Amino acid sequence: MAKLVLMTALLLAVLVAACTAKPDGAYQAQPQQLPTNIEQNIAQEQPPQQVQIVQEEKPHEEGAQDRFYYVSRLHWPRMPVTYFIENEEGCGRYEANRIRRAFRDISNATGNAVLFAQANDSGSADIEIRCTFIEDCYELSTDIRDDYVIRTETICQHPLGITKTLAEGNRLTKAYIEMVGLAGFAETKHEGPSGFYVGTCGHTTTEIHELLHAFGYGHSEDNSSIMSPEADVFGLTIQREGACKGSTKAIDAAIVAELVNTYSGKAGN
Numbered sequence: 670m671a672k673l674v675l676m677t678a679l680l681l682a683v684l685v686a687a688c689t690a691k692p693d694g695a696y697q698a699q700p701q702q703l704p705t706n707i708e709q710n711i712a713q714e715q716p717p718q719q720v721q722i723v724q725e726e727k728p729h730e731e732g733a734q735d736r737f738y739y740v741s742r743l744h745w746p747r748m749p750v751t752y753f754i755e756n757e758e759g760c761g762r763y764e765a766n767r768i769r770r771a772f773r774d775i776s777n778a779t780g781n782a783v784l785f786a787q788a789n790d791s792g793s794a795d796i797e798i799r800c801t802f803i804e805d806c807y808e809l810s811t812d813i814r815d816d817y818v819i820r821t822e823t824i825c826q827h828p829l830g831i832t833k834t835l836a837e838g839n840r841l842t843k844a845y846i847e848m849v850g851l852a853g854f855a856e857t858k859h860e861g862p863s864g865f866y867v868g869t870c871g872h873t874t875t876e877i878h879e880l881l882h883a884f885g886y887g888h889s890e891d892n893s894s895i896m897s898p899e900a901d902v903f904g905l906t907i908q909r910e911g912a913c914k915g916s917t918k919a920i921d922a923a924i925v926a927e928l929v930n931t932y933s934g935k936a937g938n
């Protein structure tokens with residue numbers, strides 16, 4: 670039995686349900702922090718005898734490890750799912766609030782079947798979130814004509830969010846979310862609006878999209894889906910009229926139903 674547990678810990682399957690959409694050239698993705706294989710480290714650090722003792726102390730480990738063991742699709746083994754915003758100060762109040770709004774939006778949509786709680790540190794969190802900023806992506810140009818001035822703001826195409834999700838079998842074990850804002854605004858230069866607001870429409874669609882990646886959902890080819898890959902990438906002239914119209918998306922009814930089914934304990938599969 671001890672061997673079995675050890676083997677399971679070592680045979681940690683890595684699943685990357687990542688937003689891999691990388692617009693050409695505009696943004697050089699920073700090297701992702703390599704996901705730490707936490708369970709593997711624990712198993713290696715402990716001498717085998719200790720593993721045995723731990724197991725004797727927790728005879729019902731299997732059930733305790735996965736509250737939703739009967740669910741065959743990818744799922745988190747417990748509720749609430751915990752998160753930690755690694756550089757909350759760096760994210761700035763605007764984006765930190767928006768991330769928390771996204772948690773509430775998901776909880777509300779699922780009638781609180783899905784809940785989030787803040788972890789004490791990134792190591793113990795199910796979902797680690799951090800904010801990064803890209804340089805030289807925003808441009809303001811002024812075109813002076815005879816009797817009027819055209820000001821155009823342009824934002825390079827860049828990823829808005831990148832998520833990596835790890836799983837062991839059908840159990841999700843860790844997720845890393847990176848939210849990407851523009852440098853040169855409130856968070857980096859202490860002036861102007863938030864670098865997470867400029868060029869976006871202020872809603873939580875991207876945050877929710879990334880969080881759903883962290884729940885094991887991949888991209889959808891359906892443009893009306895919140896899992897359409899366009900939620901990950903941004904690139905347009907922000908003064909284009911109507912750019913925000915229809916850009917906010919509700920979570921797909923099918924995803925909501927599946928989340929409720931999984932985490933309210935009613936699930937058959």
Ligand SMILES: [Zn+2]
Pocket residue numbers: 687688689878882888897898900901
């Ligand atoms: Zn995505």
